[in-house]
Amino acid sequence: xxxxxxxxxxxxxRFLDELKAYxxxxxxxxxxxxxxxxxxxxxxxxxxxxxIGLHDVAVSQTAGHPVVYGEWLGxxxxxxxxxxxxxxxxxxxxxxxxxxxxxxxTVRDGDLYARGAADDKGQVFMHLKAVEAHMKTNGRLPxxxxxxxxxxxxxxxxxxxxxxxxxxxxxxxxxxxxxxxPMFARGVPSICYGLRGLAYFQIDLRGTKSDLHSGSFxxxxxxxxxxxxxxxTQMKDRSGRIRIPGFYDDVRPLTEQEREExxxxxFDEKQYRKELGAPRLFGETGYTTLERTWARPTFDVNxxxxxxTGEGSKTVIPxxxxxxxxxxxxxxxxPDKIAALFEAYVRKVTPKTVELKVTRMHxxxxxxxxxxxxxxxxxxxxxxxxFGKRAVFTREGGSIPxxxxxxxxxxxxSVLFGIGLPDENSHAPNEFLNLDNFYGGVLTxxxxxxxxxxxxxxxx
Ligand SMILES: [Zn+2]
Numbered sequence: 001x002x003x004x005x006x007x008x009x010x011x012x013x014r015f016l017d018e019l020k021a022y023x024x025x026x027x028x029x030x031x032x033x034x035x036x037x038x039x040x041x042x043x044x045x046x047x048x049x050x051x052i053g054l055h056d057v058a059v060s061q062t063a064g065h066p067v068v069y070g071e072w073l074g075x076x077x078x079x080x081x082x083x084x085x086x087x088x089x090x091x092x093x094x095x096x097x098x099x100x101x102x103x104x105x106t107v108r109d110g111d112l113y114a115r116g117a118a119d120d121k122g123q124v125f126m127h128l129k130a131v132e133a134h135m136k137t138n139g140r141l142p143x144x145x146x147x148x149x150x151x152x153x154x155x156x157x158x159x160x161x162x163x164x165x166x167x168x169x170x171x172x173x174x175x176x177x178x179x180x181x182p183m184f185a186r187g188v189p190s191i192c193y194g195l196r197g198l199a200y201f202q203i204d205l206r207g208t209k210s211d212l213h214s215g216s217f218x219x220x221x222x223x224x225x226x227x228x229x230x231x232x233t234q235m236k237d238r239s240g241r242i243r244i245p246g247f248y249d250d251v252r253p254l255t256e257q258e259r260e261e262x263x264x265x266x267f268d269e270k271q272y273r274k275e276l277g278a279p280r281l282f283g284e285t286g287y288t289t290l291e292r293t294w295a296r297p298t299f300d301v302n303x304x305x306x307x308x309t310g311e312g313s314k315t316v317i318p319x320x321x322x323x324x325x326x327x328x329x330x331x332x333x334x335p336d337k338i339a340a341l342f343e344a345y346v347r348k349v350t351p352k353t354v355e356l357k358v359t360r361m362h363x364x365x366x367x368x369x370x371x372x373x374x375x376x377x378x379x380x381x382x383x384x385x386x387f388g389k390r391a392v393f394t395r396e397g398g399s400i401p402x403x404x405x406x407x408x409x410x411x412x413x414s415v416l417f418g419i420g421l422p423d424e425n426s427h428a429p430n431e432f433l434n435l436d437n438f439y440g441g442v443l444t445x446x447x448x449x450x451x452x453x454x455x456x457x458x459x460x
Pocket of ligand 1: 180
């Protein structure tokens with residue numbers, strides 16, 4: 001192990017030069033004019049994999065951009081890690097807001113500025129260099145490793161599910177390591193172990209076949225805009241609890257250990273409120289802001305449309321009213337079950353004076369790995385060695401659909417260990433990667449393969 005660590009420490013400058021070359025390829029997946037660069041970037045990634053000693057390296061074409069794969073399976077009996085990442089990047093506009101050109105990686109104040117530096121080429125490269133360190137010094141890895149680096153993450157990973165389904169056997173693994181997220185705060189290396197799911201709907205109410213003059217008809221029929229408002233106010237009570245019967249039945253309560261973990265995080269509620277420009281924060285009674293956004297479900301109105309909204313006034317009773325609404329779900333809520341509960345409740349609270357149509361938009365399952373999972377624990381130990389400090393455990397309020405895909409298709413838990421920063425500008429001008437995080441991340445990844453190779457305990 002020491003050899004690999006020395007190797008990383010003595011090759012820092014070369015690693016940086018190589019990363020700059022990787023970042024110089026404008027692999028913008030959404031831009032047809034970069035199609036050739038996408039192929040070039042996939043080939044570059046594959047060449048790296050071959051150089052560091054991975055086997056069966058392949059650039060696989062899909063109906064979209066290629067997936068790059070490589071593996072080393074010389075540790076029989078040891079766990080198999082699947083490292084997932086993406087080599088595609090976001091577009092760069094508005095280009096004039098960049099201080100240095102997006103595809104000429106530039107170091108300023110210990111940060112490396114370039115499109116893709118943090119999201120996600122820098123983090124993919126971190127794993128490549130950790131593998132290299134083990135292979136060049138020991139000729140082997142402490143665990144089996146498969147790497148799958150895709151080229152369509154920034155455009156919805158349209159062809160990845162198909163690829164995973166088709167390559168299920170080749171991708172079989174014990175754990176997936178995803179390094180594509182920021183840490184909780186500067187200097188606070190984190191492991192994300194939970195994500196929320198989603199259930200999204202459109203509600204349409206119709207009162208009459210067309211808009212009516214409110215002078216002639218006002219008082220004779222219901223106003224759909226008002227009826228919609230009444231329906232929506234039935235969704236939550238004053239303490240922020242969702243009123244859909246059965247909604248909380250499958251919600252997994254926060255454990256004391258989790259609540260303690262969140263309390264230790266450097267989170268300034270006053271500052272948070274100020275940054276949002278909110279007169280006051282609001283959420284479910286009995287929970288902190290972090291608990292509400294990570295581990296409790298929500299109901300939100302995403303949009304409303306009805307009647308006359310132009311300048312001036314128009315005396316009209318709208319014929320229709322529409323709302324887009326969604327719920328963020330937490331383990332172990334099931335989007336289909338929640339959809340059925342929601343639809344039944346909306347039917348019950350909608351007055352008979354309007355016609356109701358509820359349309360299911362999309363849904364996604366929530367996800368979490370137990371804190372005592374052996375791979376989560378191994379990642380914690382690796383961070384402690386790589387960064388020299390205790391890791392914190394966090395969840396995310398949003399979703400990362402690929403995590404559910406890995407669970408469903410490969411039956412493997414994911415560990416989300418990312419070295420980005422919350423202010424890294426990942427989809428904006430002046431994206432950067434902190435170089436201390438990068439080097440700490442390469443060390444941590446090298447320790448991680450070691451810790452996972454030696455880990456025992458509950459795996460699911
Ligand atoms: Zn990403």
